[in-house]
Amino acid sequence: MRGALAGRGPGDRTALLLSAMASPSPPAIEVQHLTKTFEGVLAVDDVSFALARGSTTALLGANGAGKTTTIALLLGLLLPSRGSIHVLGEDMLRHRYRALPRMNLSSPYVDLLRRLSAYENLRVYAGLYGLSDVSARIARLAERVELGEFLHRPVGNLSAGQHSRIPLAKALINDPELLLLDEPPASMDPDTADRMRGWLERYRTETGATIVLASHNMSEVERLCDDVLMLKSGTLIDRGAPAVLLARYGRQNMEEVFLHIARGGTAAAAQ
Amino acid sequence: MSSMATSVRRIGAPTLRHLYLFRGSWPRLLELAYWPTMQMVLWGFMTVFLASQTSYVAQAFGVLLSAALLRDVLFRGQLGISVTCFEEMYSRNLGHLFVSPLRPWEMVASLMTMSLFRTVVGVVPASFLSLAFFGFSIYSLGLPLVGFFVNLIVFSWAFGLVIAGLVLRFGLGAEGLAWAGLFALAPVSGIYYPVAVLPHWLQAVAAVFPSTHVFEGMRAIVLDGVFRGDLMATAVLLNAAYLAAGTDVFLRFFHTARIKGLLLQMRE
Ligand SMILES: Nc1ncnc2c1ncn2[C@@H]1O[C@H](COP(=O)(O)OP(=O)(O)O)[C@@H](O)[C@H]1O
């Protein structure tokens, strides 16, 4: 799958997506009746969806909607109260370790070690993924996300803009087929944020990876995602490509759609 | 690549991280060696003083110094597990560790590796200093010393894993309670005196700890010049049970952490 996609331009993506959806190859993610309760709090409420391989999907929803919980469930960092999770063809409740080497996470809730340099941090993660040829791999990554001259400086001494690339480098260390990105930091300046999207797009076209992105940044969602899952209080309330959602809610941009839904609106009420 | 080789690489990865932290941090390395050395100096001079008083106590020289050094194996070994685990928690790294293919048992193996490192760096310099200061070498215990060391460090791992599991489950607040447990262990383990001086009921309690049999065995060599195979065998058997139980407790708490969402540590 990845080899076949390498080197193709972004123009081919829609065609590939359609053929992937039509073909019998299993979806990248298939979730059924996923439910997670934390001591009475219903964080994810009977959610079902399937995501095609090579798609980029946004998890959209207000704070507390259940985005982080969903991502943690997909990784097996959390155990569901109910429901099934299949990732890259593996049953995550039974064979989690078959899928984990092929996926990765970037999250604001976990830190890299600040006293270590980016290089050292990346070496540790390369080891965790059992990778060989580590130096060459890190060199490639450093080039990919422009780590350049600060590769060997302690992560804690880097500016926010420089620092924000390292979690992405970490998330790409094992060339994941499935990349889960939980709310890329809001502190990023527009230039870095824009480059970040560029790197992500490049990685996607080069590898055909599937991406799931929890985000509050609507322009990011419109630019990167071909599919949006709208979450509200743990339930999946709507789903569709950004253009489809704009039409359905009669709005100009995703920001308006988001506000409309967050404040209790429905598609029918918008018409 | 064989899965064992991959496992070894994965176990090495978190270990490497902690070694990185030590490199370039002389105060941290020195700190490891500081307390065992202080212990040894304190007890050494105390024994020198006592030895000048009576000829009987002179025999206690090797006993007390050996006890002080071996006690530190127990203590450092336990700290090596729990402190290494706390560092992962303080730096909010558990999430990254457990979305990687690192198995929980591999994490346990990595904690043990770090514990061994911390203990050796802490205790070996003190053992040589005791030679320089007092002309006493713990290595005169001979081959049984290896058995004592292994037994004490394995027991400390079992204890450390339970503490690490408690802290994983109940947060860093559980830390103090857990350490109180370790300190309570010291007086009944007969580290500095034979268990025979304890009341009968306390002797029965002492017998369930492998450390008790190690210190009794050490005294048998230093005072009577005999190696007690029975004591060593008891310690090994007890340790097998403690290590299995300690690992099991850690893995159970780890499982609970996956249910309660503690690995993401987003609610600090
Ligand atoms: N470990 C946890 N323990 C208890 N409640 C939690 C835990 N994690 C999340 N929650 C609750 O679950 C709900 C969904 O949270 P989350 O998935 O973090 O939302 P989002 O990422 O969309 O902001 C919230 O009400 C939150 O308070």
Ligand SMILES: [Mg+2]
């Ligand atoms: Mg979140």
